[in-house]
Amino acid sequence: MKAVDFDYAQPATLDAALELLSREDVMVRPVAGSQSLGPMLNLRLAQPELLVDITRIAELRTIRREGDRLVIGACVTHARLEDGDYPDVTRGVLPSVAAVIAYRAVRNRGTIGGSLAHADPAADWVNVLTALGADVVIAGTGGRRSVPMTDFILGVFETALQPGEIVAEIHVPALSDRARWGYYKVCRKTGEFSHATGAVLIDPARGVQRCVAGATSGKPVVIDGPALFAGGCTEAAMAAHLAGSPAADDPIALRTHTVALKRAIAQVMS
Amino acid sequence: MGEVSTAGSGAGSGVGARVRRKEDDRLLRGRGRFVGDIALVGMKELAFVRSPVAHATITGIEIPEEHRGAVFTWADLAAGGVKPIRAVSGLPGFKVSEQPALADGKVRFVGEPVAVCVAATRAEAEDIAASVFVDYAELPVNSDMLEAVTPGAPKVHDHWPDNVFLETNVGGNIAEIAATAPVKVSRTIRTARQCMVPLEGKGVVAHWDRHVEQLVLTTSTQMPHIVRAGLSECLDLDQGLIRVVAPDVGGGFGWKGLLQPEEIVAAWIAMRLDRPVRWTEDRREHLVAAANAREHHYEITAYADARGRLLGIEADAWVDAGAYSVYPFSACLEAAQVGSILPGPYDFAHYRCRTFSVCTNKPPIVPYRGVARTGVCFAMEQMIDAVADAVGREPWQVRLENLVPPEKMPFDNVTRKHFDSGDYPESVRRAVAAIELEGWRARQKAGEPDGRLIGVGFATYCEQSAHGTAVYHGWGIPMVPGHEQAQARITPDGGLELRVGVQSHGQSMETTFAQVAHEVLGIPLEKIKLVHGDTGLTPYSTGTWGSRSMVMAGGAVATACRTLAERLRKIGAHLMQAGPDGAVLEGGSVKAGAAAVTIREIAHTWYRAPQLLPADVDRGGLEVTAGYKPGSDHGTFSYATHAVAVAVDPEIGQVEILDYVVVEDAGTMVNPMVVDGQIYGGVAQGVGTALYERMPYDAEGQPLASTFADYLIPGFTEVPHVRIIHMLTPSPYTEFGVKGIGEGGAIAPPAAICNAINDALKPLGVIVTNAPMTPEVILSAIAGKRGAA
Numbered sequence A: 001m002k003a004v005d006f007d008y009a010q011p012a013t014l015d016a017a018l019e020l021l022s023r024e025d026v027m028v029r030p031v032a033g034s035q036s037l038g039p040m041l042n043l044r045l046a047q048p049e050l051l052v053d054i055t056r057i058a059e060l061r062t063i064r065r066e067g068d069r070l071v072i073g074a075c076v077t078h079a080r081l082e083d084g085d086y087p088d089v090t091r092g093v094l095p096s097v098a099a100v101i102a103y104r105a106v107r108n109r110g111t112i113g114g115s116l117a118h119a120d121p122a123a124d125w126v127n128v129l130t131a132l133g134a135d136v137v138i139a140g141t142g143g144r145r146s147v148p149m150t151d152f153i154l155g156v157f158e159t160a161l162q163p164g165e166i167v168a169e170i171h172v173p174a175l176s177d178r179a180r181w182g183y184y185k186v187c188r189k190t191g192e193f194s195h196a197t198g199a200v201l202i203d204p205a206r207g208v209q210r211c212v213a214g215a216t217s218g219k220p221v222v223i224d225g226p227a228l229f230a231g232g233c234t235e236a237a238m239a240a241h242l243a244g245s246p247a248a249d250d251p252i253a254l255r256t257h258t259v260a261l262k263r264a265i266a267q268v269m270s
Numbered sequence B: 001m002g003e004v005s006t007a008g009s010g011a012g013s014g015v016g017a018r019v020r021r022k023e024d025d026r027l028l029r030g031r032g033r034f035v036g037d038i039a040l041v042g043m044k045e046l047a048f049v050r051s052p053v054a055h056a057t058i059t060g061i062e063i064p065e066e067h068r069g070a071v072f073t074w075a076d077l078a079a080g081g082v083k084p085i086r087a088v089s090g091l092p093g094f095k096v097s098e099q100p101a102l103a104d105g106k107v108r109f110v111g112e113p114v115a116v117c118v119a120a121t122r123a124e125a126e127d128i129a130a131s132v133f134v135d136y137a138e139l140p141v142n143s144d145m146l147e148a149v150t151p152g153a154p155k156v157h158d159h160w161p162d163n164v165f166l167e168t169n170v171g172g173n174i175a176e177i178a179a180t181a182p183v184k185v186s187r188t189i190r191t192a193r194q195c196m197v198p199l200e201g202k203g204v205v206a207h208w209d210r211h212v213e214q215l216v217l218t219t220s221t222q223m224p225h226i227v228r229a230g231l232s233e234c235l236d237l238d239q240g241l242i243r244v245v246a247p248d249v250g251g252g253f254g255w256k257g258l259l260q261p262e263e264i265v266a267a268w269i270a271m272r273l274d275r276p277v278r279w280t281e282d283r284r285e286h287l288v289a290a291a292n293a294r295e296h297h298y299e300i301t302a303y304a305d306a307r308g309r310l311l312g313i314e315a316d317a318w319v320d321a322g323a324y325s326v327y328p329f330s331a332c333l334e335a336a337q338v339g340s341i342l343p344g345p346y347d348f349a350h351y352r353c354r355t356f357s358v359c360t361n362k363p364p365i366v367p368y369r370g371v372a373r374t375g376v377c378f379a380m381e382q383m384i385d386a387v388a389d390a391v392g393r394e395p396w397q398v399r400l401e402n403l404v405p406p407e408k409m410p411f412d413n414v415t416r417k418h419f420d421s422g423d424y425p426e427s428v429r430r431a432v433a434a435i436e437l438e439g440w441r442a443r444q445k446a447g448e449p450d451g452r453l454i455g456v457g458f459a460t461y462c463e464q465s466a467h468g469t470a471v472y473h474g475w476g477i478p479m480v481p482g483h484e485q486a487q488a489r490i491t492p493d494g495g496l497e498l499r500v501g502v503q504s505h506g507q508s509m510e511t512t513f514a515q516v517a518h519e520v521l522g523i524p525l526e527k528i529k530l531v532h533g534d535t536g537l538t539p540y541s542t543g544t545w546g547s548r549s550m551v552m553a554g555g556a557v558a559t560a561c562r563t564l565a566e567r568l569r570k571i572g573a574h575l576m577q578a579g580p581d582g583a584v585l586e587g588g589s590v591k592a593g594a595a596a597v598t599i600r601e602i603a604h605t606w607y608r609a610p611q612l613l614p615a616d617v618d619r620g621g622l623e624v625t626a627g628y629k630p631g632s633d634h635g636t637f638s639y640a641t642h643a644v645a646v647a648v649d650p651e652i653g654q655v656e657i658l659d660y661v662v663v664e665d666a667g668t669m670v671n672p673m674v675v676d677g678q679i680y681g682g683v684a685q686g687v688g689t690a691l692y693e694r695m696p697y698d699a700e701g702q703p704l705a706s707t708f709a710d711y712l713i714p715g716f717t718e719v720p721h722v723r724i725i726h727m728l729t730p731s732p733y734t735e736f737g738v739k740g741i742g743e744g745g746a747i748a749p750p751a752a753i754c755n756a757i758n759d760a761l762k763p764l765g766v767i768v769t770n771a772p773m774t775p776e777v778i779l780s781a782i783a784g785k786r787g788a789a
């Protein structure tokens, strides 16, 4: 199939982009790497009248250190995060996770901001940035606001973004020297989306003991505290944590989620 | 991929040489010319309105005023005299379906074309398609073949008494064995519905050529001559008014081995509008409307003695044939073939098999690489392992116990299949050695540090190829292959043109047929040109299917070249003033003693200096059309044993292939590299059947996958490194002893991988019997056991 007829703009500044995105006379949509939107356009699941390409906006493509945080522009590609030309404050989380998103051709174009805005529960950044305790900076014509990941992803393909707003930056807190992390996802094959994701972080200096169960057909499930780390990652425990999600009622899905998290935990315990 | 190949000296460029492919210079540089590359002045693009429901009566089609004249329905085609596709089998009891190229008041599967829209671009044609409103009155749906055969099931074709295209019964002498056999094992086995996903989808350009007053259909097909015959029937147009051309074709696997409704529509529109039109299938159309291969269900029982020697096999088999019978293979080829080939390469005496070609609200089934063999091998090879398990022997030992031994060749099996040659047991022994079974058994015992379970599996099959006249006459379908024709023509400068009616769509024929001709005539490969896939330029052929092209068209090329060789030899002898008896054709020259005259010089004489020819020269000159059939209508039987080692993760149900070995016998290999390539590609597809590919349907007949995000195929990281070991038993019936091998690679992987998984799962006491063996299937099997315990 082919996309419907649409107009295309490629503004050079954030203000210009936000101006276009706030138009109410046409159906307007931002586009970054187009790795998720492209297929939706071609399947005519998305039928915008105007696409605003935000990838030429210089400020959205920068990575910088600001105190104890790393500030990543929304249009930074997975490939760049994989290649690591920035002060990695995450003890390898960012490059390692970027490297297992899809395959290189997708990573060359796909962006961290697009991934969050798309909010597929199986997406890597959706779960990993939740585990890392990142904040999302949202920009609109009315200004900027910062939202923690746990409040940004609201559900399947659902975020805190309001019409006309875009993700501008992602703020990732620096891990302390003794922080340890684990990540495991269950994929049918290389480059496929995950069926169950486990992301865990232990950072004693900052008092973090966090497990995230992802790809649960809902927002990432955050389980803070020591319980799961101390051998508590059982199907029974997970059934309670996943309560309400379809995964809790399907024994095979429950098992797979438990295993994914258990294996992520094993990485920090070894 | 790729490793040892024991055959093929690599020397020279005739039969047996591992020469590079002539077509690669074009194809690998992206310079091929596919349907999508064709640009004709004024060409319009087509998009189809397709049914979103599986079964419904069409109560109205509304075309917006502004698009009148750009949208056509069956009413238009029927008024223009177009007839539905009828692919009838002569087998007794076959029920005939009529498939109109656009739905005629009723739709019978999701994706069925209902109307066609014409515009300058595909996107605009889709805009028009989106504006057409079709009113569907939905009917109850047959989404599962087993339910479709129960009493009271809704009928796909109203005037039929039930939903069975054809029932067949083979054998029957089983009751006594069933009552007395020491070992009896039964299984329910299923393979999923698949799509064939060639790299290039289907595509067609149609236009009327004023100069020759012909409809020219350039189509991505495996069988141009058959498409012409079918078009002629449906359009009621003389065959002489139709030319069908296959350009470069990017894979077919069976999906391009049929007359398609879209071809009829494109042809009719081109004539109606007097303009070139094109339709190119996109991936979504392919996945939804062309989900059409492999769906088998078996209830099967094996009887054996205490050593595991097979006494008999008894089976009921259902094939989901979808809504219509496809032209030319019909709706029953697949199931009827199950009945005749289920016994596999084994020698046993008692057999009964009932088959049902079931009509459902799904796309019509089409023979896919390996046709019924992939399903049959999946079923039969599981039974061999089940018997082995029951008698406590290694599965390979039970195979040795039952395979037809070499001293019995040629051999007529229980269904009268004539196995031409080979050493089937030796393929098993070599596979056992090559996979290093002992090492895996030791590793199994020791256990894996990561908790995964190791398993090794084997599967053996034999594959009939190049089926001949008697075999196809038996099916009674619209196509029966006779003598395959080839034309060989020496050009005035001493080159060679070959014309064949088969169509290369990945088989490397431009290279391999040249090698055959080179073997006979000694003309260098670069001076040999293959012309193929064009009804206007080539002799009639049923086309490329059934692993037949090298046996049949290769045989015809050799035959034509031999006749040419004799004519060249006589003219050459005359030019040297030698007697014809002493002259020989060798290395591209006719030689008599120390004298020699090249083919180029002979060609020059025939075309440009005929005054020098002998008076009694053959008036046919340097152009020959010759027909060929192998010595047996049963064709050839290539065979192989596949061995695979896997690691199964019992916690998440995932399977990793650790090693894969193919020991196969293609007879004489014209080009071992090409044979290897066919095997690699086939194994990749077989891995898809085994572990990934399934088009799921819901109860309403909705296909639940429509992109590669949901319909998984193996990628380069999932396809194992395949080690190939060749055995070389020439067929006694063919030129050079070649055997057909195009499909074989895709036959055994699901069976071998299933047996390996079950070997791995043995400590857990569970088995899987359905393909694809997804994590869900494996985890359900394990969970079932846990639940029961």
Ligand SMILES: Cc1cc2nc3c(=O)[nH]c(=O)nc-3n(C[C@H](O)[C@H](O)[C@H](O)COP(=O)(O)OP(=O)(O)OC[C@H]3O[C@@H](n4cnc5c(N)ncnc54)[C@H](O)[C@@H]3O)c2cc1C
Binding pocket: A029, A030, A031, A032, A033, A034, A035, A036, A037, A038, A054, A074, A075, A100, A101, A102, A103, A106, A109, A110, A111, A112, A113, A114, A115, A117, A118, A122, A123, A124, A125, A161, A165, A166, A167, A168, A191, A192, A193, A194
């Ligand atoms: C074959 C394939 C495999 C994949 N596998 C994986 C995988 O394993 N793991 C994984 O995580 N992802 C995977 N992806 C998705 C990939 O990571 C995409 O890059 C990502 O989902 C979207 O990023 P994008 O820049 O391409 O966004 P786009 O496709 O351009 O946009 C996606 C959506 O977000 C909106 N949008 C984009 N940027 C912004 C912004 N800054 N602010 C607000 N809205 C915005 C768009 O309007 C659109 O709705 C895969 C994609 C493909 C094609």
